[in-house]
Amino acid sequence: MDAEPIPTRDAGLDRLAAFLPRAGAAYAAGRNTDPGPERKGAVSQLSPWLRHRLLTEAEVARAAFAAHGEAAAKFIEEVGWRTYWKGWLxxxxxxxxLYRAGLRRAENRLATEEGLRRAFHDACAGRTGIDCFDSWAREIVARNYLHNHARMWFASIWIFTLRLPWELGADFFLRHLLDGDIASNTLSWRWVAGLHTPGKHYLARAENIARFTGGRFDPRGLLDEAAEPLTEAVRPGPALPPQFDPPPSGEVVLLLHEEDCAVETLDxxxxxxxxxxxxxxxEARARGGVAPA
Ligand SMILES: Cc1cc2nc3c(=O)[nH]c(=O)nc-3n(C[C@H](O)[C@H](O)[C@H](O)COP(=O)(O)OP(=O)(O)OC[C@H]3O[C@@H](n4cnc5c(N)ncnc54)[C@H](O)[C@@H]3O)c2cc1C
Structure with missing residues (x-):
């Protein structure tokens, strides 16, 4: 991250104001490039504030549209992914x-399979010998943030090259990311694995990594670029839509929690x-709680 995010709405509004001039064509052209943690990229790094609803998707999208009109379409589309994942889950x-049950099974395997345990700890510590992956593993732990494209590559290498259970990777992200969110994270990992859109997975390719990291990495020959998507026997269908109580009236006590700090939007x-x-x-978010920032 640029600087340690301050968890207040004012700090989020400042970050939004600083980013807005770049929310149009510059974002669309540069958002796939990860220039590395030391250099300013094209993305907004607004995710910690959006994740806790210190900023809302609607106000961020409106601000981008007001500044750039149609040219803000790509940015608004990306913001919409969060809304989509939240609603879908x-x-x-x-x-x-299903994810939590898979995580428990993977933890049991860690307790009994020494080879898996070693491979898992090497991945988390950035000791796999795959330079880009090791660098991203250390970046997540040190900075609690990772560029979107690097998250896709990382998850793909975790699943298809290192052959580690995807649930352990999702949990590793939740433990360290400041924007760690059960919907965006679980469903993005499932999407990479080929479980969200059955049969369609995301395979990290060395050429793509070299191109979109500006040549910082070149893992040619190190990745499994032909792996098959993961499959699952059952996928729970949609539940009944949630029922909401009518807005309260009279004397109330407000209970705030980390999922929704947008008090201003309450009726x-x-x-x-x-x-x-x-x-x-x-502690409820990740195995063993979240790591200190
Ligand atoms: C394996 C994996 C795990 C992920 N886990 C999380 C997570 O736990 N929490 C999280 O907020 N995002 C997650 N993402 C989505 C995305 O990587 C981050 O939202 C984004 O990198 C945050 O950086 P930014 O604010 O600079 O994004 P920008 O590109 O500037 O986008 C602006 C905002 O739009 C939203 N957004 C953008 N892309 C996505 C996306 N693909 N999915 C959902 N929302 C998006 C975020 O709120 C983001 O802050 C994950 C992606 C992958 C591939």
């Missing part, structure tokens, strides 16, 4: 249960807020 909570007309409480349960 909300309607299919069983897919998250509090007719309410008198008597107290505000906050709860944070980062």
């Amino acid at each position: 909300e309607q299919r909570p069983g897919v998250y249960d 509090l007309a007719g309410c008198t807020v008597r107290a505000v409480a906050a709860v944070a349960m980062p």
